[in-house]
Amino acid sequence: xxxxxTADSGTADSGTAKSSSTAGTRTARRPADPRRLxxxxxxxxxxxxxxxxxxxxxxxxxxxxxxxxGRSLFDADGDRFVGVGNYAAIVHDPxxxxxxRNSTIWVVVAPLLLTGLGLMLAVLTEKVRWATAFKLVLFxxxxxxxxxxxxxxRLAYEQDPDRGVLNAVAVGVHDTFDDAAAxxxxxxxxxxxxxxxxxxxxxxxxxxxxxGSVSLGFVGVAPDAVPAGAKAAAAPAPAADxxxxxxxxxxxxxxxxxxxxxxxxxxxxxxxxxxxxxxxxVAATTTAADDGSFRLTGLADGEYSVRxxxxxxxxxxxxxxxxxxxxxxxxxxxxxxxVWTGFAMVLIGAGLAAIPRDALExxxxxxxxxxxxxxxxTVPLLAPVLTVVFVTLVINVMxxxxxxxxxxxxxxxxxxxxxxxxxWLVSFGGGNDQGLGSALSVVLLLLVVPAMxxxxxxxxxxxx
Amino acid sequence: xxRPGKTTRRTAATASAALALALGATACGTATGPASGGxxxxxxxxxxxxxxxxxxxxxxxxxxxxxxxxxxxxxxxxSGDNVSTFVGSKIEGGNAPDVVMAPQVGVLRQFAKExxxxxxxxxxxxxxxxxxxxxxxDYGSVDGTYYGLYFKAAHKSTxxxxxxxxxxxxxxxxxxxxxxxxxxxxxxxxxxxxxxAIAGEDGWTLTDWFENIYLSQAGPQKYDQLAQHxxxxxxxxxxxxxxxxxELFKDKQLVAGGxxxxxxxxxxxxxxxxxxxxxxxxxxxEGDFVGGIAKDQFGKKLGEDAKFFPFPAVDGGSAPVxxxxxxxxxxxxxxxxxxxxxxxxxxAGPDAAEVWAGAGGxxxxxxxxxxxxxxxxxxxDTAKSLVAAGDSVRFDMSDQAxxxxxxxxxxxxWKLLQDFLRDPSDPQGAAAKLEAEAAKAYGx
Numbered sequence: 001x002x003x004x005x006t007a008d009s010g011t012a013d014s015g016t017a018k019s020s021s022t023a024g025t026r027t028a029r030r031p032a033d034p035r036r037l038x039x040x041x042x043x044x045x046x047x048x049x050x051x052x053x054x055x056x057x058x059x060x061x062x063x064x065x066x067x068x069x070g071r072s073l074f075d076a077d078g079d080r081f082v083g084v085g086n087y088a089a090i091v092h093d094p095x096x097x098x099x100x101r102n103s104t105i106w107v108v109v110a111p112l113l114l115t116g117l118g119l120m121l122a123v124l125t126e127k128v129r130w131a132t133a134f135k136l137v138l139f140x141x142x143x144x145x146x147x148x149x150x151x152x153x154r155l156a157y158e159q160d161p162d163r164g165v166l167n168a169v170a171v172g173v174h175d176t177f178d179d180a181a182a183x184x185x186x187x188x189x190x191x192x193x194x195x196x197x198x199x200x201x202x203x204x205x206x207x208x209x210x211x212g213s214v215s216l217g218f219v220g221v222a223p224d225a226v227p228a229g230a231k232a233a234a235a236p237a238p239a240a241d242x243x244x245x246x247x248x249x250x251x252x253x254x255x256x257x258x259x260x261x262x263x264x265x266x267x268x269x270x271x272x273x274x275x276x277x278x279x280x281x282v283a284a285t286t287t288a289a290d291d292g293s294f295r296l297t298g299l300a301d302g303e304y305s306v307r308x309x310x311x312x313x314x315x316x317x318x319x320x321x322x323x324x325x326x327x328x329x330x331x332x333x334x335x336x337x338x339v340w341t342g343f344a345m346v347l348i349g350a351g352l353a354a355i356p357r358d359a360l361e362x363x364x365x366x367x368x369x370x371x372x373x374x375x376x377x378t379v380p381l382l383a384p385v386l387t388v389v390f391v392t393l394v395i396n397v398m399x400x401x402x403x404x405x406x407x408x409x410x411x412x413x414x415x416x417x418x419x420x421x422x423x424w425l426v427s428f429g430g431g432n433d434q435g436l437g438s439a440l441s442v443v444l445l446l447l448v449v450p451a452m453x454x455x456x457x458x459x460x461x462x463x464x
Numbered sequence: 465x466x467r468p469g470k471t472t473r474r475t476a477a478t479a480s481a482a483l484a485l486a487l488g489a490t491a492c493g494t495a496t497g498p499a500s501g502g503x504x505x506x507x508x509x510x511x512x513x514x515x516x517x518x519x520x521x522x523x524x525x526x527x528x529x530x531x532x533x534x535x536x537x538x539x540x541x542x543s544g545d546n547v548s549t550f551v552g553s554k555i556e557g558g559n560a561p562d563v564v565m566a567p568q569v570g571v572l573r574q575f576a577k578e579x580x581x582x583x584x585x586x587x588x589x590x591x592x593x594x595x596x597x598x599x600x601x602d603y604g605s606v607d608g609t610y611y612g613l614y615f616k617a618a619h620k621s622t623x624x625x626x627x628x629x630x631x632x633x634x635x636x637x638x639x640x641x642x643x644x645x646x647x648x649x650x651x652x653x654x655x656x657x658x659x660x661a662i663a664g665e666d667g668w669t670l671t672d673w674f675e676n677i678y679l680s681q682a683g684p685q686k687y688d689q690l691a692q693h694x695x696x697x698x699x700x701x702x703x704x705x706x707x708x709x710x711e712l713f714k715d716k717q718l719v720a721g722g723x724x725x726x727x728x729x730x731x732x733x734x735x736x737x738x739x740x741x742x743x744x745x746x747x748x749x750e751g752d753f754v755g756g757i758a759k760d761q762f763g764k765k766l767g768e769d770a771k772f773f774p775f776p777a778v779d780g781g782s783a784p785v786x787x788x789x790x791x792x793x794x795x796x797x798x799x800x801x802x803x804x805x806x807x808x809x810x811x812a813g814p815d816a817a818e819v820w821a822g823a824g825g826x827x828x829x830x831x832x833x834x835x836x837x838x839x840x841x842x843x844x845d846t847a848k849s850l851v852a853a854g855d856s857v858r859f860d861m862s863d864q865a866x867x868x869x870x871x872x873x874x875x876x877x878w879k880l881l882q883d884f885l886r887d888p889s890d891p892q893g894a895a896a897k898l899e900a901e902a903a904k905a906y907g908x
Binding site: 219 | 631632633634635651653654655656657664665666667716717724725727728867868872873874875878879882883886
């Protein structure tokens, strides 16, 4: 690269020398026009100065773009011309369509949210006392690399509340208001007198007459999940005035015992809520004692079904599945907001400082409320800054890669992919189909172009 | 405020670990052993391989034994994970290693197709022929030429379990059939300990599940055809195997924490769920390397706190043995190809394998290796089962497939089996999707 540069500038030099000598001979024949000569020399000099930059641009931007466009017309190996085949594949490949959908969500949502948040924070920080410190803290994430931010958020979004901060909060808050069920894993043994869907409620298959007794066996409770106070279960003695029974763990250590019977070594399940139900109405409710026994009293004579409500078996609250297929893109956008809010805020804050104070004062004098001032004066005056922030963010969001690549776990990677990650994965991440990858990069380029053109136009206008 | 602080510390730890890894990877190979007047004294054999850490250390012991025998100096060069890129650039640069330990059959085939490999010498082929089952020769050959000598093997048909959990649940006998396995699993669940920890976040563990079931249920012939995509994934045998697998996946008692949790569990965590301090499951299926993790990371004693049984037979087939291995190949462009071939001849004999077997973390497909050389009973049993399986051993199907289908995170077979784990209700549909992806990747 450096060699060609020097060589080129060398020829350019000699070219200038030669032409000036021809100009010299021409002077002898015709009356000279020094102004034209000077202009021509000036233009040559300009080209000479621009040349290195042009060469660099050509080698690093124009050549790769042209090459990619060409490459996108060939197949994976690069030997066979397939025309627009790769572009057709983009439209037909569901994984790529998902990436396009996600990119659209990103481009629409992220810049809007960021600009809005930035504007809000900029206006608010202007009015607090510790504005600088506040701004500094909000701007700090900009100093964190996407890779590091990705790792941090991957951890924060973990499903397991012991590892993921967000779910630790979610579960903590949830459990403060809603107690966890006593036996989330317990379930009935099939064909032993109880029926019900997994997770409860379970009720007896046959009705139980008052004066009768039932034993309700459960399995699936780990030995260390049985409350410490639980005692060995005992078969209940029938009660005259109601229904007696026992709720017990129908599983003795080592698998001994007969299913459906209270065997020695099997423990009661204290705290289980039991109901007697007739005609869909709960007639009596009680809780099992330490040995699992219970007594439903005060029942009118007749047949009841004994029911264990689902509340006994509710699965513990797992928190939010942040990195599941549905929430993964919003979650990653959240991480992106964390990184970029500071940028939007500082830029908009600078614009805010430049707004003429007298306009605001005048409005206040005229009795405008703060909301009115914000809507009618601040935002319109800030519009140019807001547009710059918005367009810059659109371009930035288009090429988001690291966060998506790091935060999305394997199983949902396809659901989280954006065009940039999809392009990379298709080209280098296993498939090695650089034809399709090039086609994707061309699509990405075409999508960025309008934003670029818009930005350049704006720069021109403000320069003029 | 405490939690974020904790997270940052963990990140810092991760970052420094990554840094340490990177430094380790760039560290150059080290020469071993002085030349003593053997037949190859004065020559240097360069060996490239993916091995790091203790595997590298133990392989160097094998190289030392070679040095002691022949007098040739040996240099081990770590290649990093991407062996083909590494070797390709070394050949371009005129600095090719003499011997490469190819970690997958796909890599070996790729090298052969590029024309980089020397066929095995008659001596090496003869030694190998007398001690390795013919299937290993087949996997070491490309278009009828024998290039790769399988030295180290993996046994991917072992179900690991916590004996305490089995005792607590009263499961006395190790399951001998898939139906028994599910039954034992349900008994385990009755005792309050879910049956299987499944590492759904790592797609390759799911492909291994499928391969074991398919190999046993459909038989080796169909397995080979499917591996080469001569059989379509929409074949009834595939749908049947997926249905069989789905029987396990859809049962909430059998999958620890349900599919949702399984999809958030990576392979090391799945081992932790069985052998870690807070056990959440009774069994974990994967290769012989599970034992190594249980032993090294969780301090379990193999054969006492951590046991395995062979993956049971499915529907009356014979029990599957899915395997994989590292094959030694000699490059044409190496400077000391002859000495390299001598190294292969050495690796083909039992002495070399016994050196590493004694050091641990190693299985040899070589039938002449003295089983007494292995350090513990559990490893001995896996080695025995691998050698006894003889010709019915099959290589990991996803390793044989193009990477786009069988080896890419979040795509192809990995992704589709993950989707199947999330919702196992439609084996037919899953098979159709697998076929579509396979057709794209194989291009046939």
